Amino acid sequence: MLVTGTYNRERAQEYARRWAFDRNPLFVDFSGLGGNCTSFVSQCVYAGSCRMNFTPVFGWYYIDSEDRTASFTGVPYFYNFMVGNEGVGPYATETTADRMEIGDVVQLGNRERGYYHTLLVVGRDGEGGLLVAAHSEDAYDRPLADYTFEMARYLHVEGVRYSVSGLGDCYVPLLTGEALLIEGTGRGEAPTE
Numbered sequence: 001m002l003v004t005g006t007y008n009r010e011r012a013q014e015y016a017r018r019w020a021f022d023r024n025p026l027f028v029d030f031s032g033l034g035g036n037c038t039s040f041v042s043q044c045v046y047a048g049s050c051r052m053n054f055t056p057v058f059g060w061y062y063i064d065s066e067d068r069t070a071s072f073t074g075v076p077y078f079y080n081f082m083v084g085n086e087g088v089g090p091y092a093t094e095t096t097a098d099r100m101e102i103g104d105v106v107q108l109g110n111r112e113r114g115y116y117h118t119l120l121v122v123g124r125d126g127e128g129g130l131l132v133a134a135h136s137e138d139a140y141d142r143p144l145a146d147y148t149f150e151m152a153r154y155l156h157v158e159g160v161r162y163s164v165s166g167l168g169d170c171y172v173p174l175l176t177g178e179a180l181l182i183e184g185t186g187r188g189e190a191p192t193e
Helices: 009-019 037-049 075-084 171-175
Strands: 002-005 062-064 089-095 105-110 114-124 130-134 139-143 151-163
Touching: 009 037, 009 114, 009 171, 037 062, 037 075, 037 089, 037 114, 037 130, 037 151, 037 171, 075 089, 075 105, 075 114, 075 151, 114 139
Parallel strands: none
Antiparallel strands: 002 151, 089 151, 105 114, 105 151, 114 130, 130 139
């Protein structure tokens, strides 16, 4: 049975702060392989949700570089998963910049390439502009207005769905880079709550 829980925005933000200028050893750094931006944002969203979706092909998960979905690391696939997810894991709706909160996601693009960059919202500046964290060009508290883009889409993370018999809290071992506690894989041990 699936239940809906709250997305922990502060955990997503704290994860972004911790890893914006470094790389969590639990994840492959895709910087030289097309970019690490969506993987980094997926890690942040995972820190705030502690749930992955292991649906083959169309889910959202990362176990290692060879066992992951395109949605965990690819800009358009991340978008498709987040706005279309009706199963386990985080889900989002496309919205406007004024509705964005800490832990929400921005994707940037242009007419020639389409959407090509994923960023995590970590705050607002004094004038209400969005501040973001990102990889590929590492940043934390960078004004979104500093980026050059023709198009932007704003994803508001609405919540997270999980199975009642789900895994415990993944956050501390994830933040410290010690372990990925992944439900249904037999990997890692779930902490007791």
